[in-house]
Amino acid sequence: MYYEEKIINGVLCWRGTPAGEWRECTPQRITIKLVEAQQQSVDSVKQIKDEIRTILDYLDMCSYANFTAEKYDITKRRLRELSAGQQANHEICPVCGSVAVSRNDSTSKYACTHCQWTGKLS
Numbered sequence: 117m118y119y120e121e122k123i124i125n126g127v128l129c130w131r132g133t134p135a136g137e138w139r140e141c142t143p144q145r146i147t148i149k150l151v152e153a154q155q156q157s158v159d160s161v162k163q164i165k166d167e168i169r170t171i172l173d174y175l176d177m178c179s180y181a182n183f184t185a186e187k188y189d190i191t192k193r194r195l196r197e198l199s200a201g202q203q204a205n206h207e208i209c210p211v212c213g214s215v216a217v218s219r220n221d222s223t224s225k226y227a228c229t230h231c232q233w234t235g236k237l238s
């Protein structure tokens with residue numbers, strides 16, 4: 117089935133055959149197109165957000181990989197020196213390696229007061 121749309125003099129028009137006469141689209145047709153475009157826009161933003169999250173998770177993973185075993189041991193020792201209550205909410209920052217990361221209970225996200233890193237720890 118042939119269907120073509122074109123804007124003529126600022127009005128959305130359509131025709132049903134390649135050489136057919138251009139007719140103005142109805143307000144209903146234009147409304148359907150508007151709603152579809154809005155939904156596509158929402159879907160695109162969601163898709164981009166998901167992709168950003170994947171990239172950020174990957175970067176977090178890379179930070180862990182770059183962390184030296186020696187520095188990890190030193191920080192782990194410092195972590196054990198904290199009280200039990202402090203230990204529950206503190207972890208080693210994957211970026212700067214300090215025991216400066218505390219967890220936000222409502223978001224499960226950690227934030228480093230030393231280097232400003234924020235994110236989730238796996």
Ligand SMILES: [Zn+2]
Binds near residue numbers: 209211212216
């Ligand atoms: Zn840090």
